[in-house]
Amino acid sequence: MTDTHTTSASSHGQGPFIAAIDQGTTSSRCIVFDRDGRIVSVDQKEHEQIFPKPGWVEHDATEIWENVKEVVAGAISKAGITAIDVKAIGITNQRETTLLWDRKTGEPVHNAIVWQDTRTDALCRELGRNVGQDRFRRETGLPLASYFAGPKIRWLLDNVEGLRERAEAGDILFGTMDSWVIWNLTGGVNGGVHVTDVTNASRTLLMNLHTLDWDEKILTSIDIPAALLPRIRSSAEVYGHTAEGILAGVPVASALGDQQAALFGQTCYAEGEAKSTYGTGTFLLMNTGEKPVNSYNGLLTTVGYRIGDEKPVYALEGSIAVTGSLVQWMRDQMGLINSAAEIETLASSVEDNGGAYFVPAFSGLFAPYWRDDARGVIAGLTRYVTKAHIARAVLEATAWQTREIVDAMTKDSGVELTALKVDGGMTSNNLLMQTLSDALDAPVVRPMVAETTCLGAAYAAGLAVGFWPDTDALRANWRRAAEWTPRMDADVRDREYKSWLKAVQRTMGWIEDEE
Numbered sequence: 001m002t003d004t005h006t007t008s009a010s011s012h013g014q015g016p017f018i019a020a021i022d023q024g025t026t027s028s029r030c031i032v033f034d035r036d037g038r039i040v041s042v043d044q045k046e047h048e049q050i051f052p053k054p055g056w057v058e059h060d061a062t063e064i065w066e067n068v069k070e071v072v073a074g075a076i077s078k079a080g081i082t083a084i085d086v087k088a089i090g091i092t093n094q095r096e097t098t099l100l101w102d103r104k105t106g107e108p109v110h111n112a113i114v115w116q117d118t119r120t121d122a123l124c125r126e127l128g129r130n131v132g133q134d135r136f137r138r139e140t141g142l143p144l145a146s147y148f149a150g151p152k153i154r155w156l157l158d159n160v161e162g163l164r165e166r167a168e169a170g171d172i173l174f175g176t177m178d179s180w181v182i183w184n185l186t187g188g189v190n191g192g193v194h195v196t197d198v199t200n201a202s203r204t205l206l207m208n209l210h211t212l213d214w215d216e217k218i219l220t221s222i223d224i225p226a227a228l229l230p231r232i233r234s235s236a237e238v239y240g241h242t243a244e245g246i247l248a249g250v251p252v253a254s255a256l257g258d259q260q261a262a263l264f265g266q267t268c269y270a271e272g273e274a275k276s277t278y279g280t281g282t283f284l285l286m287n288t289g290e291k292p293v294n295s296y297n298g299l300l301t302t303v304g305y306r307i308g309d310e311k312p313v314y315a316l317e318g319s320i321a322v323t324g325s326l327v328q329w330m331r332d333q334m335g336l337i338n339s340a341a342e343i344e345t346l347a348s349s350v351e352d353n354g355g356a357y358f359v360p361a362f363s364g365l366f367a368p369y370w371r372d373d374a375r376g377v378i379a380g381l382t383r384y385v386t387k388a389h390i391a392r393a394v395l396e397a398t399a400w401q402t403r404e405i406v407d408a409m410t411k412d413s414g415v416e417l418t419a420l421k422v423d424g425g426m427t428s429n430n431l432l433m434q435t436l437s438d439a440l441d442a443p444v445v446r447p448m449v450a451e452t453t454c455l456g457a458a459y460a461a462g463l464a465v466g467f468w469p470d471t472d473a474l475r476a477n478w479r480r481a482a483e484w485t486p487r488m489d490a491d492v493r494d495r496e497y498k499s500w501l502k503a504v505q506r507t508m509g510w511i512e513d514e515e
């Protein structure tokens with residue numbers, strides 16, 4: 001278990017406090033915040049990544065729930081507080097990761113299928129032929145891709161013996177990790193509430209973006225029974241109360257997908273404000289106001305957040321599947337570095353990439369291409385290239401992928417980014433942040449509290465229970481911690497970007513229909 005940024009509650013007065021749970025792709029964490037949005041305590045625990053076949057990624061949801069309980073107890077005890085000091089709990093989570101469980105026993109029927117998993121490639125192609133790509137984009141704001149939850153549910157119904165009959169009888173519940181955590185927190189088999197929030201529901205391919213309810217026609221065409229589905233609620237309201245444990249009786253008062261939570265934590269409350277989060281993957285979201293904006297350049301239209309009965313706020317999103325996980329791959333699968341931080345030292349030992357470009361299309365390519373048939377390549381290899389050049393190419397891959405998203409965002413929204421707000425684990429890498437600023441030709445800024453995902457969930461929960469009065473009070477908490485400005489010559493930037501785009505083309509069409 002890791003324990004970072006931990007301070008005692010006494011240095012932040014006597015509270016009260018808000019706790020946030022972030023159920024992420026690699027770990028679960030709980031952070032306690034004070035009224036100024038400062039971190040009081042943190043506890044975090046990683047869970048196993050299960051890779052049963054190439055392209056398949058699963059999590060054990062029971063292990064995740066045990067870890068969630070442990071980190072909540074850890075963060076509360078490190079803060080030296082009790083349930084009385086905690087006014088609400090907020091939930092944020094890895095999105096799209098899909099779980100079905102038995103309503104009566106609380107047992108998962110299968111491991112959770114993780115957002116990165118590509119097992120539904122062929123199913124998506126079949127649905128595209130039978131139902132049509134445009135239909136999904138129009139109603140849900142999303143392209144038909146293995147990334148989203150709907151096809152994963154259908155795969156489980158088709159592949160776990162007897163499951164469809166149990167689902168049709170109403171014995172099975174579906175949830176993304178928000179629903180699983182909330183259901184368990186609020187009592188599980190003893191009356192747990194089965195809900196999701198509108199941001200998480202907007203990632204299923206099953207929610208109509210205009211009505212903000214499940215779309216019956218789409219459910220019929222993917223062949224998913226409505227009896228499985230949770231009720232869709234706003235992102236900030238009291239769903240129920242914690243049934244037992246260290247926080248028994250505390251209201252569970254927010255849920256947002258982690259990227260939307262980061263948008264909220266970065267206080268992007270005005271149209272045109274954007275943030276980019278650098279974790280396992282990278283996700284750039286721009287607030288587009290009260291109406292969904294269609295994308296014609298490969299971005300997703302999604303719900304940004306909805307506070308109680310207020311109008312929903314929409315966002316355009318550019319999703320990149322592999323950024324921090326490429327650094328993990330260099331460490332765990334290749335053994336070229338011993339820690340994620342070491343990639344900066346290795347990459348800094350050379351001036352440039354030595355002509356190498358690494359396109360990590362491990363789960364196909366997400367935005368702006370949405371190509372399930374792509375797979376990773378390292379292009380431009382010669383005998384000159386060393387592991388240090390590859391390390392540099394790994395960092396540049398994150399920067400150029402972001403540049404492609406920013407270009408698409410400008411085309412779709414008409415908004416030129418004057419600066420990019422960043423957060424997430426990779427932003428501790430200075431070389432990467434400088435490379436990003438160079439690739440974008442724009443300043444990159446990081447706030448004082450880099451844990452914006454948990455902060456956003458805490459903010460939404462705090463608004464729901466009146467701990468903070470309004471979003472203006474939250475804006476006042478945002479403080480700049482670091483800024484990087486562009487240093488690269490324009491002609492070098494143009495040449496490098498062109499080479500990157502050429503390398504991207506080399507990834508496509510690797511997987512053929514019959515595979």
Ligand SMILES: Nc1ncnc2c1ncn2[C@@H]1O[C@H](COP(=O)(O)OP(=O)(O)O)[C@@H](O)[C@H]1O
Binds near residue numbers: 024025
């Ligand atoms: N100094 C660093 N340089 C590059 N990548 C890093 C560095 N530190 C952490 N990472 C990457 O950041 C990711 C962890 O960030 P985090 O925001 O905790 O991710 P998540 O919320 O997706 O689990 C890991 O994939 C790790 O490889």
Ligand SMILES: O=P(O)(O)OC[C@H](O)CO
Binds near residue numbers: 023259
């Ligand atoms: O858990 P993270 O931070 O890797 O985020 C995953 C995203 O929500 C996937 O859409």
